[in-house]
Amino acid sequence: MRCSIVAALLALAPLLSIASAQLSGRVGPLTSICKKTTICNVLDYGAKADGVTDIGPAILSAFTNCVLKNNASTLYVPPGNYAMATWVTLRNGNTWAFQMDGIITRTGTAGGHMIIVQGGSDFEMFSKTRAGAFQGAGVDFHKQGLHIYGPRILRIVKVANFCLHDLGFFDSPAFHVILDNVSNGQVYNVLIRGHDEGGLDGLDVTCNNCHIQNIQVTNRDECVCVKSPSSNLLIEDVFCNQSGGMSMGSFNGSTAVENVYMRNIVSYYSTQFLMIKTYPNGNGYVRNCRFENFRGFTNAYALQITQYWQNSGANLAQDLSGVQLSNLTFTNWVGVSTDANSRAPVFLSCSTPNPCVQINVGADVLFWDPSHAMTAYKCVSAYGTGVPCFPALAAGKTPASYVAQTTTVKTVPAGWAQSTVPTGALASGFPLTSPIPVEPLPWPQLHFPAC
Ligand SMILES: *[C@@H]1O[C@H](CO)[C@@H](O)[C@H](O)[C@H]1NC(C)=O
Ligand SMILES: *[C@@H]1O[C@H](CO)[C@@H](O)[C@H](O)[C@H]1NC(C)=O
Ligand SMILES: *[C@@H]1O[C@H](CO)[C@@H](O)[C@H](O)[C@H]1NC(C)=O
Ligand SMILES: *[C@@H]1O[C@H](CO)[C@@H](O)[C@H](O)[C@H]1NC(C)=O
Ligand SMILES: *[C@@H]1O[C@H](CO)[C@@H](O)[C@H](O)[C@H]1NC(C)=O
16 A cells, blocks of 8 residues: 555544554655656666666765756666665655665665665655665675674654655664654555674664554564654554564663554564663653554563663662653563563563553463463562552552562463464574575555556
8 A cells, every 4th residue: 555545544444543543643745656757767877787886876866966956756766786885865855755676785884874864854765666675785794793783774864754665674784774753654564684683673763653564574683663752653563573572762861752552563583572671861751652462472571671771770879760651551462481480571670769650461461481381470660550569559659669579470371372373484583694685575565556
């Protein structure tokens, strides 16, 4: 479905009314792709589909000399194999599109970002053939050893009213896709395949009013990660296929995150189902969020809040951990844990000066560790409903901090069942020494209306 059609469906379909209510207004470009009719073909600006010639200068030239000079234009990369040796920043384009039907392979070694789209409004980036992709060839860096990174692939900064869809991002040398302080955005049908290592985030999001749907990520770090400031996000139908898992954070300094709704998330052999993490220097809030319909397979951690991320509470001279977590609701989660003996599947470790409140965990949030025949709950300075280690909080009383309290359960929770493994789930992550092949998008063919 095209961006504008999705927006129309959201407005019409009663079943989707929750979704549209979640957003604070329309998302996606203001102008249909059919009206962005001036074609700025990179082949006319020096690009060659020979797998050798640097496409960077041609993209920049097509943007500067064609897109910026013609309202309602499309920067077009036709099918073919291109090399990219130098990076580009495309600033302040309005009412334009970037149609990526080729495969661009990184050959340059500078850090930074291969492509930054910064500022402007009414933007659409997509592959019409659905065969367009970025090949970051991160293997060139990663095979040299752990934590050796190169550039990130795509950063979209302060762009309003945009859509990113039907594109693949393979083997980034660092993070794959970053939405940085954007608004009214829509992202769907995005496939991300990175190496089995930290530091290779899938999709990092800082947005006011974004709808994110049909995302698949393989890596060993953030799958889809919400960063601050963000509000009114609907994130759904995400498959973390050998990944780190879903996350929010790591929050440090001023934090403002609210009205995030994640649903229909599958976490297959990932580090966690969902982690919310803050550092002691944080302040501000994470509030009014819902996390619904999570299915997990063999993850080390399951549902985890940690306000002393990376053990940042140790040796604190003064504990300032001030991000207030409140009104977070978790419903319909079913999963397998592997380390319930040492890592409680529900582990809520909140701030000492600023305990979490209104953490609502549904009776349908069910974990079981078959190998240790147990599940466990661990609470630190957390209050709410549905978790056996939560202390009661009498009406009108101020929540007080408390030390870790654990409840261990040795019987299979009623209603728990091993979920069906998704077909085609990846048996292991991509080793650092292996190239990652470009593969087709797993979602159905787009129907583009005749323009
Ligand atoms: C650009 O083109 C779009 C689509 O035709 C139109 O709606 C818009 O008014 C134009 N903007 C300017 C600045 O001409
Ligand atoms: C995001 O962009 C808005 C508008 O340009 C600006 O006011 C705000 O400070 C930005 N936020 C961050 C975190 O950069
Ligand atoms: C968090 O913020 C504080 C204060 O700005 C800074 O000193 C510290 O290094 C930050 N911690 C991390 C892990 O970024
Ligand atoms: C809690 O958050 C939900 C959204 O998840 C919102 O609808 C509700 O009004 C919030 N409740 C309070 C007391 O703020
Ligand atoms: C998981 O990733 C692998 C490797 O890219 C892919 O072959 C498989 O189809 C993915 N699983 C699903 C269910 O899409």
